[in-house]
Amino acid sequence: MEQYEKIYLYQRIVRAKLFMDHHYADPIDLTNIADQAHFSKFHFIRLFTSIYGKTPNHYLIKIRMDNAKILLAKGYSVLETSLMVGFDSPTSFTAMFKKMTGQPPSTFQKEQEIKRKAIQANPLLFVPNCFAETHGWIK
């Protein structure tokens, strides 16, 4: 019985985590997230942090930044990206991005663009020679 209760508790926390994974672009807050797990906010924060090693709020910021990196690498503007990952303004997004990654989103995007062009121009630069040779990519 105790084991079932534990599994059920885990399922509720995981449900809340997946809710964030799916709705990071929406204006969700701790109340929405804790509701998904049917916990009080305090209890939810304590359990989530013990399982994932970071608070729900910190986790939400992380997935927003991770997805922002993907969007920036695809060429979306800073404004578009900020709105697509749940920020109200590009200013607050830029400040958070810089705090989390150590560089402004525009700089990150330029670096990704350079990498993308380098891959297109000479993909072999990104493949260790032994693999390239056995694949027949180096004649």
Added chain:
Amino acid sequence: MISRITHTCIYVLNQDSAYDFYVNKLGFKVHTDAPMGEGARWLTVTPPDQPELEITLFLVAEGAMFDKETVQTMTGLIKKGTFGAAVFTCQDILATYEELKSKGVIFKKQPTQEFYGYEALFLDDSGNWFSLAQMDA
């Protein structure tokens, strides 16, 4: 003196499907996705907290590297679940198990307390199996 591993590879039967499995289900990051011509593709992913280790999702296909017979043999062995490709660790195995299961990942063994710690076994989309362990177990 060898100092570290930069690349390792997992043989897969379909790179599109492997991309979906490793990125969308396991949460790995794409490191390099480069078309190499004639349908070939260099695809590497990294574990979320280990961005320096590139795992190459290596397609088992007939070409310069594998002949037809080798492809047939390897495909059969991979589908059969012969290869245990790696051990992955996570902070909390029960939470990770519940999440992956909800995403459709198939487990051969649910989290179990062994003498060496908690462990579960799951399969990728090709048939490779992996051990999932809890970091502090």
